[in-house]
Amino acid sequence: MIHLTPQQLSSYMDGELNEVSTELVRRHMGACEECTLKFAALEEQEEQLSHALVHEPGDDFFDRFAAEVERQLPPSPGA
Amino acid sequence: MSPQSSPIAWMELQLEQELVDAAQNGDRGSFLELVRHYQRPVYQLAFAMTRDADDAASLAQETFVRAGKGIKDLPESRRFFPWVLRIARNLAVSLGRKRAGSRKSGGDPLLRSFEELRPDEQMALALRVVQRLKYADIAALLDTSLGAAMVRLAQARALLLGRAGSAGGGEP
Numbered sequence: 532m533i534h535l536t537p538q539q540l541s542s543y544m545d546g547e548l549n550e551v552s553t554e555l556v557r558r559h560m561g562a563c564e565e566c567t568l569k570f571a572a573l574e575e576q577e578e579q580l581s582h583a584l585v586h587e588p589g590d591d592f593f594d595r596f597a598a599e600v601e602r603q604l605p606p607s608p609g610a
Numbered sequence: 611m612s613p614q615s616s617p618i619a620w621m622e623l624q625l626e627q628e629l630v631d632a633a634q635n636g637d638r639g640s641f642l643e644l645v646r647h648y649q650r651p652v653y654q655l656a657f658a659m660t661r662d663a664d665d666a667a668s669l670a671q672e673t674f675v676r677a678g679k680g681i682k683d684l685p686e687s688r689r690f691f692p693w694v695l696r697i698a699r700n701l702a703v704s705l706g707r708k709r710a711g712s713r714k715s716g717g718d719p720l721l722r723s724f725e726e727l728r729p730d731e732q733m734a735l736a737l738r739v740v741q742r743l744k745y746a747d748i749a750a751l752l753d754t755s756l757g758a759a760m761v762r763l764a765q766a767r768a769l770l771l772g773r774a775g776s777a778g779g780g781e782p
Contacts (some may be wrong), residue, residue, distance in 0.1 A: 585654065
């Protein structure tokens, strides 16, 4: 059996395949345990990454951010 | 439930062009308006590239300081955010080299594998995972084609799956 490519699995997970390709992937996974398991692993990995790579420092941080950038810039010519 | 972040809201093109034009003519207020609009996604991407809140804060600040100093170099045809993102990416690469001996991943095989990806693969994955961007936006931000962005993302994910799987599948 020809298995799904990493691009097909990745793009399917992101909802970036067209209708025809989406249907092909769905049908294949219905009949292929190996690709179904690989897709589940990909989804789990994505979930773990979304926890590990995301950080929200809070509104206070962003309220002060631009002022801090300005403090580090040389005076503007018009100032 | 996974932490959610808002997708990058691109500034309306005409407004951005007006602000960039004014900033290039020395209007600091216009530049700071651009900073306020893009500060959150730049910080979030800096965090994804460094996995450290202090490093991410410094990197995001330095990105905009360099952008402020070099705003005159931004070509008229280029949008502000991809240009700023390129500055952030280059700073993250430099920082990564300096920090090579003291990675932030700890014992997490997935994060260790993420750190081993090429910077553009890390960036593509961060834009998708952190910002939930569509491929067309990722391609625009990475200054590449839609097909190339798709391949880069798929390769990065497959590499992570392979490396993390082999790292975690051995000793008990």
